[in-house]
Amino acid sequence: MSIYFYGANPVILAKLERNLKAWYPELIIAGSHAPPFRPPTARKAEMDIKVINESGASIVFVALGCPKQEQWMAKQVGKINAVMIGVGAAFAFHSGEVSQAPRWLMKLGLEWLYRFATEPRRLWRRYLLNNPLFVILFALQLIQYWGRSLMRFDRT
Structure with a gap:
């Protein structure tokens, strides 16, 4: 199964992907995106959904923080063709940017x-x-x- 990362920032996503590929070489990362902190325009939101769906990801890990990630996932139900899982600060932890x-x-x-x-x-x-x-x-x-x-x- 392939996965997609949505949230955090570009630095964290790059480190996260590098670490996960080192730990799990067979892992298939279909893509990632660090949205801006402001709410997206309707057009940008549609583009994000399109990119996620076209990536072929089976699971989308969402790290926007609580409750923003839960609200975002609820709005995407029926639009994103993958399972969505809110992971909070997991990207920051596994990237090494924030210590546990x-x-x-x-x-x-x-x-x-x-x-x-x-x-x-x-x-x-x-x-x-x-x-x-x-x-x-x-x-x-x-x-x-x-x-x-x-x-x-x-x-x-």
């Missing part, structure tokens, strides 16, 4: 803390606002689900 947390921190589930310490200006909103809000909303949804389940259980 030490393994012991990963094992403790604290990679987020390492990333926050290394990039606080970029990640503060995600870790201090978005993530707690997600946990609260998830908990409320879980409580609502349990409540419904208990109501059905009491009726039987």
Whole structure:
């Protein structure tokens, strides 16, 4: 299967492709594209889709960051003839541009803390606002689900 990389920047993509080819010589990279940070025009978006489809890639790895990559992939459903997978910072990690947390921190589930310490200006909103809000909303949804389940259980 061939793969396509969408996201990051040209430097990261070049290093990523070089590293992956060294690690996996049989890997088929159909193409890559680093879109600009601004939203694309309708014409540019159509061209990106055309290039991806013509590449013949079976899998498109998307690294635009959360939630941008999820929104982009949702808009491309039915337009791109490949499986799309959001990979966040994976391009930056595997290119060697950004260092990953030490393994012991990963094992403790604290990679987020390492990333926050290394990039606080970029990640503060995600870790201090978005993530707690997600946990609260998830908990409320879980409580609502349990409540419904208990109501059905009491009726039987």
